Amino acid sequence: MKLLTVSALLCAMIALTTAANEVGKDGSESNPPGEHLVEKRSAFFWRPWGWTRYRNRYYHFFPNQLTWAQAQRHCQSLNANLASVRNLGEYRAIQRVILNGAHNHVPTWIGGSDAQQERYWFWIDGTRFTYANWCHGEPNNVRGRENCLHMNWTGNLCMNDIPCDARYPFVCARKVRRSLE
Incomplete structure (x- = not known):
């Protein structure tokens, strides 16, 4: 039972983190309705x-x-x-x-x-x-x-x-x- 609870919490955390990434700074959705973010990439220099x-x-x-x-x-x-x-x-x-x-x-x-x-x-x-x-x-x-x-x-x-x-x-x-x- 404990393992099931931990798994459910982990899945919820991942879902919330993913959803938070799709919300803009002003609270609006970063993608217009009907459009889905397929791949998010940004160039950076790794140090x-x-x-x-x-x-x-x-x-x-x-x-x-x-x-x-x-x-x-x-x-x-x-x-x-x-x-x-x-x-x-x-x-x-x-x-x-x-x-x-x-x-x-x-x-x-x-x-x-x-x-x-x-x-x-x-x-x-x-x-x-x-x-x-x-x-x-x-x-x-x-x-x-x-x-x-x-x-x-x-x-x-x-x-x-x-x-x-x-x-x-x-x-x-x-x-x-x-x-x-």
Whole structure:
């Protein structure tokens, strides 16, 4: 009997919620008599909770100390990639995301790598590598092992190549996607 009562209340709640959606703000019906609302859609931009938007991307700082590959795998599990940087404005926006998350400008993985071929840097998301804020003398590929990229290196807060098996926090990025409600 209790299950039947709960089911009836749930159905009533759904019916009332649906009916309330069809009433306009002034109390009148939103659809003229005889017309039925077949599908209600409105375009909006979906923002993942806790992510920061800069232009057409969302960014999120993760304090976990992971290798570059582990960090990328974590980003992919969120339908994202390690962040790519296309210009100084975006670099500074990512620095703000790091500062807000870590309360400091900590060295942080982003999605650059030349592991496929030395001195041919690319972004893991496929974006062309056209901007870099390298520290003086970088990239230097010390001992032939520095194939991954992190930012906020030294007091200059610049980019540095470093071994991919080092462990750092990281920033994931995902494109703003337009959805239908």
